[in-house]
Amino acid sequence: xxxxxxKRTPEEIRVAMIRHGLVPQMIEKAPEHAVEVAYGEKIVDxxxxxxxxxxxxxxxxxxxxxxxxxxxxxxLIGPDVPTYEHxxxxxxxxxxxxxxxxxxxxxxxxxxxxxxxxxxxxxxxxRLFFLxxxxxxxxxxxxxxxxxxxxxxxxxxxxxxxxFKPFAAKYRxxxxxxxxxxLVQINPYPFNLTNFPVDSDGLSSRFKPYVxxxx
Numbered sequence: 232x233x234x235x236x237x238k239r240t241p242e243e244i245r246v247a248m249i250r251h252g253l254v255p256q257m258i259e260k261a262p263e264h265a266v267e268v269a270y271g272e273k274i275v276d277x278x279x280x281x282x283x284x285x286x287x288x289x290x291x292x293x294x295x296x297x298x299x300x301x302x303x304x305x306x307l308i309g310p311d312v313p314t315y316e317h318x319x320x321x322x323x324x325x326x327x328x329x330x331x332x333x334x335x336x337x338x339x340x341x342x343x344x345x346x347x348x349x350x351x352x353x354x355x356x357x358r359l360f361f362l363x364x365x366x367x368x369x370x371x372x373x374x375x376x377x378x379x380x381x382x383x384x385x386x387x388x389x390x391x392x393x394x395f396k397p398f399a400a401k402y403r404x405x406x407x408x409x410x411x412x413x414l415v416q417i418n419p420y421p422f423n424l425t426n427f428p429v430d431s432d433g434l435s436s437r438f439k440p441y442v443x444x445x446x
Contacts, residue, residue: 234292236274239265244410247277251358253412257310258362264409266305266361267294275361275413283415286359287347289326295363295409297334302366304329304373304404305336307345310360312391313353320391323349324381325359329402330372340372343381349390352417360412362395364404373402 239247245261248254254261268275269292273285297303309323324343331339366373381390399405 234269234272234274236267236269236292237276239277244277248410248412251278251412251414253310253358253360253410257360258407258410260406262363262407262410264296264363266363266409266411267292268361268411275411277411279413281359281413281415283348283417286413286415289345293334293336293361295334298365299333301333301369302329302372303331303334303339303408304364304366304402305331305339306360306362306364306395308360308362308393308395309352309357311352311355311357313351314355315357316355320351320388322393322395323352323390324393324395325390327381329375330366340375342375342379343390344383346383346386346390348415348417349386351388351391354417357415357417358412359415361410362407363409364399364406365408367403367405 241261241263244263244265245254248258248261265277266275268290270281270285270288270290273281275281275290293305295303305326305328306324307326309325311318312320312323325347326341326345327343328336328339328341
């Protein structure tokens, strides 16, 4: 059965990203387009809740409005390391794929191979943030430094202390052209990430004021 992914308007995208502290804190302006993301039957939809099990493996569906002859960079960033209140370890790079032709991820270079949640996330709500950038040159793939590569086996602090803005500036990526995000609630035991307690409405108290666009 085909998965139904809601189409979000630019205004819905803007409102969700402001309410969840991503605009202007993380990016100055919300992009007009959504990154469509699904993990099997679970979709990502601007602040809905997933679990660590849902996001353990790479998404089964990722799509965004793209020009077939252009190159793109996709990122999945965790900005709340170790917590939303104290992101002292900056951002976690869960997934970075560059030099994607159009929106065919199979054509891209996996600079940071995909990983799910990592133990240094502490108790509480966490935002996981997909960003897509259109690369400046259509026919010239980006070349990266050897120490920027993160294989799947790297799940420690080499994933943390990342900042996507300097990275984007270094490689002339500009502003993101599409985005999406979801929430994960981590229980009090950081090395037992299988069940995530949430309130009856499916949101942690931290995000109570926010409007979940899926409701």
